[in-house]
Structures are given as C-alpha cells and as structure tokens.
Amino acid sequence: MSTHAVPVEKYHGTGNDFLVVDAAAENVGDRAAFARAHCDRETGVDGRDFGADADERGAPADRRGADGVLFLSVEERFDPTRVVMTLVQPDGSTATMCGNGARVVARWAHDRTGDHEFMIDTQAGTRRATVTADATAATIEMGEPTFDPRRVPVARDGALADDSLVDEPVEGLTVTAVNTGVPHAVAFVDGGRDDPDGIDAVDLDAVAPPVRYADVFPEGANVNLAAVVDDGAGDGPAVLDQRTFERGVEGETRSCGTGAVAVVAAARRLGLIDGDAAVSRPPGGELEIEVPDAGHATLTGPVAHEFSGTLPADPR
Numbered sequence: 539m540s541t542h543a544v545p546v547e548k549y550h551g552t553g554n555d556f557l558v559v560d561a562a563a564e565n566v567g568d569r570a571a572f573a574r575a576h577c578d579r580e581t582g583v584d585g586r587d588f589g590a591d592a593d594e595r596g597a598p599a600d601r602r603g604a605d606g607v608l609f610l611s612v613e614e615r616f617d618p619t620r621v622v623m624t625l626v627q628p629d630g631s632t633a634t635m636c637g638n639g640a641r642v643v644a645r646w647a648h649d650r651t652g653d654h655e656f657m658i659d660t661q662a663g664t665r666r667a668t669v670t671a672d673a674t675a676a677t678i679e680m681g682e683p684t685f686d687p688r689r690v691p692v693a694r695d696g697a698l699a700d701d702s703l704v705d706e707p708v709e710g711l712t713v714t715a716v717n718t719g720v721p722h723a724v725a726f727v728d729g730g731r732d733d734p735d736g737i738d739a740v741d742l743d744a745v746a747p748p749v750r751y752a753d754v755f756p757e758g759a760n761v762n763l764a765a766v767v768d769d770g771a772g773d774g775p776a777v778l779d780q781r782t783f784e785r786g787v788e789g790e791t792r793s794c795g796t797g798a799v800a801v802v803a804a805a806r807r808l809g810l811i812d813g814d815a816a817v818s819r820p821p822g823g824e825l826e827i828e829v830p831d832a833g834h835a836t837l838t839g840p841v842a843h844e845f846s847g848t849l850p851a852d853p854r
C-alpha cells in the first residue's frame with residue numbers, strides 16, 4: 539500500500555479534539571488504523587510539531603493525540619451546504635453521532651466556504667448547524683433525546699423490558715439511560731468541581747468501565763457524572779458540572795457534547811433542574827444546552843482551530 543501524506547486540520551470544541559480529513563480529496567485506506575495511530579495520547583500526532591500552542595482554556599495542544607478523526611465530505615451544491623460526517627474513534631470504531639465533533643464540522647466547513655449555516659449528515663440523522671459571525675462558537679440541533687429502552691438501547695428481560703432505565707443502580711452507579719445520538723448513562727453526584735469531595739473526587743476511570751460494558755447496554759454506553767451546581771430556580775439557567783468517560787475513546791475526555799445534552803435531559807427527567815436551558819461545565823470549558831419538552835435539543839459552545847499539517851496515511 540502506498541504511504542502518502544494526508545493533509546489534516548486539528549480543531550477542538552471545549553477540549554474535545556479532532557483531526558479533520560477532507561474525505562472527498564484524500565484517500566485514507568484503513569481509517570481505523572489511521573485513527574488508532576494518530577489519536578494515541580502517548581505516541582500520536584503532536585501539535586507542537588505543527589506550531590500549535592496552548593493559548594486558551596481547553597486547548598489540548600499540550601497533549602499528543604486526539605479524541606477522534608472526522609472524515610468529511612462537503613457537498614456545496616446544496617443550500618445550505620451539506621457536510622457528510624464520519625467520526626472514527628481512537629479504538630477504530632465509528633460513532634453514529636458526536637455533538638462536539640459536529641460543532642467542529644460546522645467551523646471547518648465555515649473556514650472552507652465562509653458560510654454560517656450547514657446541514658450535517660450523521661449516522662444519527664441530518665442536523666442543522668450554525669456558526670457565529672466571528673466563527674468562534676457553533677450551535678448544533680441535536681435531535682430529541684430519548685429514554686425509550688429500544689432506542690437507547692437498554693436490554694432487560696420480563697416485566698422491565700418496556701421500561702426506561704431511570705435513576706436505577708447499574709454496576710455501582712445510580713444511572714439514567716438516554717440516547718442523544720449515541721447511548722449515555724448519567725449518574726448524579728453530590729458536590730461540584732469546587733467541592734473537594736465532589737465530582738472531581740470520583741475515580742471515573744475506575745467506576746465507569748463496568749457501567750460502559752454492563753449487559754444492560756448491549757451497544758455499550760458513554761458514562762457521565764454530573765453535579766447540579768445551580769438548579770435554575772432563581773435568575774439564569776441551571777448549571778451542572780460534568781465529566782464523561784467515552785465509549786470508543788475508552789477514557790475520560792475533556793468534554794462531550796452528546797453527554798452534555800444527556801446530562802440536561804436526565805436532570806430534567808428527574809426534576810433536578812428548572813427550565814429547558816442549562817449550562818454544562820465539562821473540564822474543557824462551558825456548553826449551553828436547551829432541551830425543550832418536545833422537539834430537538836440544541837448544543838452551543840466554543841470551537842477553535844489548533845493547527846494544519848500532514849500525517850502518513852498508512853501509519854506503521
């Protein structure tokens with residue numbers, strides 16, 4: 539196989555970072571091998587080789603690797619421009635949807651076309667996306683979160699087969715199961731990031747894997763911890779601190795967009811917050827989420843370009 543160099547761009551949304559490849563222009567034979575090699579946090583792509591600097595909150599340029607590779611094809615003959623998105627994860631698997639990835643897609647498409655509105659074709663459906671006038675933030679329509687056990691999916695026998703999994707024990711955590719394009723388990727904990735015994739005191743790499751692989755989740759699940767910092771009953775939206783252990787990354791990421799929507803949907807379902815708008819605070823920044831009673835959720839937050847470079851198509 540030929541080992542040609544593939545042009546890549548690197549972007550991140552609240553620290554959830556992705557390599558972007560123009561799939562229409564570039565032929566990467568084995569996408570899984572490409573993602574496994576270049577996303578590796580110890581041996582993968584190093585932005586400093588391409589002049590990236592860690593100049594802002596959440597910027598992962600001081601770390602090697604990435605949370606995935608977005609293979610994108612732009613179809614400019616449509617109005618608004620369509621972008622076909624495929625996310626290949628660090629373990630070589632393909633994710634049906636990624637909220638922060640979709641925000642990066644919108645910014646990448648803006649950088650190429652100058653447009654501010656796009657339709658993004660994901661395996662979870664077509665999603666409308668907009669970028670702000672200065673292109674520093676993007677909003678994605680995220681579809682309607684579902685607790686339907688057939689659609690999360692959740693697998694349980696007998697009398698529970700048709701019931702949503704809401705606030706129930708699974709492998710040591712008390713979780714609510716929701717699909718926001720991909721399956722999520724959400725566990726609420728007491729105490730936010732400011733509390734020394736709060737959310738950051740939990741050993742997520744230890745508690746998440748048994749839930750991520752639990753039999754009740756036949757396709758696996760991303761595992762989120764969330765703490766209600768402000769319930770939204772006063773002025774302003776609810777605020778939640780969040781951490782996510784991601785399927786496909788098999789570790790904690792600095793932010794997860796579908797997870798942020800899942801956390802807010804679960805908090806609403808459990809009556810923990812007021813109103814349909816909320817702010818989620820993953821380690822990598824801040825996301826604004828809306829989950830109305832019916833209809834699609836939205837996800838808004840910052841997006842930034844880190845560097846441009848080339849990487850071998852057939853890494854060994």
Ligand SMILES: N[C@H](CCC[C@H](N)C(=O)O)C(=O)O
Pocket residue numbers: 554632633634635636637638639720721760784785786787791793794795796797
């Ligand atoms: N980080 C992504 C989620 C990727 C989903 C993936 N980890 C899976 O379910 O396999 C986000 O911002 O929504």
